[in-house]
Amino acid sequence: MNETHQNVIFDGDQFTGYNFFNDIYERCHFKECQFIKTDLSNCKFIECTFQLCELSMTSLKGASFQDARFDECKLIGLHFEDCSDFGLDMSFDNCTMNYSSFIQMKLKKFEFSDCILQEVDFTETDLSEVSFDKCNFYRAIFDGTDLCKTDFRSAYNYNIDPRENRIKGAQFSFPEAKGLLSAFEIEIDS
Secondary structure, three states: OOOEEEOOEEEOOEOOOOEOOOOEEEOOEEEOOEOOOOEOOOOEEEOOEEEOOEOOOOEOOOOEEEOEEEEOOEOOOOEHHHOOOOOOOEEEEOOEOOOOEOOOOEOOOOEEEOOEOOOOEOOOOEOOOOEEEOOEOOOOEOOOOEOOOOEOOOOEOOOOOOOOOEOOOOEOOOOHHHHHOHHHOOOOOO
16 A cells, blocks of 8 residues: 655654555655665655665666755665656755666756766766766766766766767866777877
8 A cells, every 4th residue: 555745854764675665755855764775666756855865775666756856865776767757857966876877768957966976877878968066977887878968077087988979069177078088098198
């Protein structure tokens, strides 16, 4: 049986291993909550904020995030591509998102700020017009990715092959822009 929660503040709750299947949350605030290896399948989160939460290794199959905000959260090993794309709208600020994936998602105009995106997979993802402010892309995967008009000016540690990705109008800055040339196996002096 699914439950609906509106305007609820969850503070310090431990949901590790819990099954939330089909629950609906509207305008809820989750602060310092643990969702490690939790099942959020088919849940709906509408205008919700997650602050200082950990959702690592959580199942997101069919989960809906509409106007959801993640602040200072640990989101490790998540398969965001399993989320429902209906009304999908998320922003990420100061989050650790290592080993997660956004394969073939449409994330146009999303915002990522101060995020660690180590080994995150963006294969065939639409990241057009996305802002990546001060994000760390160490070993992140960009393959067949739409990066048109994407803002990488303060991002770092990325390696993007311009032959395998669409980058028209994307914004980069030096010295980090050397990551666009790594596929060519050339050396550039600083």
